Amino acid sequence: MSNNDKILNLNIGNKIIGLECPTKEYKISMENYFNVTSCSKESDIKLKLIIDPEYKEFEIPNSLFLTKKPLKNGFSICEDLIIINFNPETKTGTLKLNFILTKGELTRVFEQILYQAFYSACKNYSSNAYLIHSSGVVLENLGFLFIGSSGKGKTTVSDLSQKYRVLNDEINIVEFDHNSDFLKLKSTPFNGTYKNKQSGQADIKAIFLLNHASKHEIIEVNKGEAVKIISKEIVPPIGLEDFINRNTFQKMFDVALKIINKTEVYQLDFLPDAGFWDLIEKKFL
Numbered sequence: 001m002s003n004n005d006k007i008l009n010l011n012i013g014n015k016i017i018g019l020e021c022p023t024k025e026y027k028i029s030m031e032n033y034f035n036v037t038s039c040s041k042e043s044d045i046k047l048k049l050i051i052d053p054e055y056k057e058f059e060i061p062n063s064l065f066l067t068k069k070p071l072k073n074g075f076s077i078c079e080d081l082i083i084i085n086f087n088p089e090t091k092t093g094t095l096k097l098n099f100i101l102t103k104g105e106l107t108r109v110f111e112q113i114l115y116q117a118f119y120s121a122c123k124n125y126s127s128n129a130y131l132i133h134s135s136g137v138v139l140e141n142l143g144f145l146f147i148g149s150s151g152k153g154k155t156t157v158s159d160l161s162q163k164y165r166v167l168n169d170e171i172n173i174v175e176f177d178h179n180s181d182f183l184k185l186k187s188t189p190f191n192g193t194y195k196n197k198q199s200g201q202a203d204i205k206a207i208f209l210l211n212h213a214s215k216h217e218i219i220e221v222n223k224g225e226a227v228k229i230i231s232k233e234i235v236p237p238i239g240l241e242d243f244i245n246r247n248t249f250q251k252m253f254d255v256a257l258k259i260i261n262k263t264e265v266y267q268l269d270f271l272p273d274a275g276f277w278d279l280i281e282k283k284f285l
Contacts, residue, residue: 009039010114013129013173013186015121017114018043019095022051026102033107034189035197044121045240047084050096056081058100064112065236065244075243082113088120088241111190113240115171120239128176129186130255131235135194136167136185139277140285143185143202145172146268147233148210153270157210158194160274169194171235174204174259183262205284206264213269216276218283221267223260230265231256 008019008027016039021027026049031037058081067078074085074093081101086093101110115131122129135146135154146157158169167185170192175184182203189199209221209229231253236244259265270276 007038007043009041009043010034010036010189011039011041012114012118012121012188013175015118015127015129016041016043016045017117017121018046020046020048022049026051029102034191035195036189044091044124045117046092047086047095047117048093050094051102052096052098054098055100056098064109065116065238068243070243075240077113082110084113084240086120086240088123088239091120091124093240108191114190115235116238116240116242119237120241123239128178129173130175130237131171131188132174132230133170133233133235134172135161135169136172136187137161138165138167138185138200138202139281141202142205142284144280144284145174145185145204145207146210147207147230149233152210153212153272154210155193156272157270158192158197160272161277162196164277165198165200166194166196167200168192168197176258176262181262183259204263206266206280207259208266208268211267211269213271215269216271216279217269218279219267219269221265223265226260226265227253227256230259 005024006021006027008030010017058078064077069076076083081098083096084093100106135157137144146154148154155169158166167187171188171190173186173188175186177184184201185204186201187199234252234255236248237251238244238248
């Protein structure tokens with residue numbers, strides 16, 4: 001069996017993360033999990049996966065970024081549940097993870113490493129692309145981004161938008177295009193609760209900050225408040241070789257400020273029914 005039979009090239013916003021899996025069967029299971037097939041393009045980042053079979057008790061941290069500790073040639077996460085050796089010059093490394101992170105929903109913990117791999121890949125091209133917790137929907141080639149913390153309704157919005165193209169209910173990409181007046185919305189393969197996601201991209205027409213309410217309404221929003229909300233939902237832009245610090249949070253704030261200066265941002269008050277789309281179509285189409 002050739003190594004190519006075990007390599008999953010995962011396309012994340014046109015950045016390719018190559019994962020050399022321990023077996024062909026493991027590669028297939030990862031393709032099924034992400035609901036993708038391996039991309040034929042050359043990878044920007046190459047990581048060899050090593051599965052640790054020893055069972056370990058652990059508590060899932062709120063963020064893997066905050067449990068990241070330096071080692072001699074890499075870093076450890078969550079008390080050695082994940083160990084990575086990564087060379088930023090060659091863009092190659094090894095990723096050792098406990099087998100428990102390859103089971104069911106816990107694979108979403110492992111996904112956070114791929115967020116960092118995406119940011120490392122972006123450094124190759126000085127990309128202005130950022131991952132953001134959001135629901136992304138495309139309607140008539142226009143992108144609409146719905147932002148909110150856990151419980152605010154990202155998955156509900158996705159469920160109520162099935163007649164349109166739902167890109168993701170958990171993580172989407174916002175990219176600044178120097179050749180356009182618009183922000184670009186791009187899909188990711190990452191998994192939220194909504195399982196009928198589709199790949200694609202579109203210019204962002206508007207961003208909505210989600211709020212459960214007693215009626216559907218699109219409301220003007222204070223820009224200062226919008227920046228605070230959006231900055232908290234940006235995935236910290238640190239690569240595999242980086243560690244979170246004060247500058248990271250300043251970068252997240254700066255990106256949020258650039259976002260609201262580039263596109264229209266509103267608060268969307270909504271009920272758990274699809275009626276809010278009537279307001280959106282009337283205002284933007």
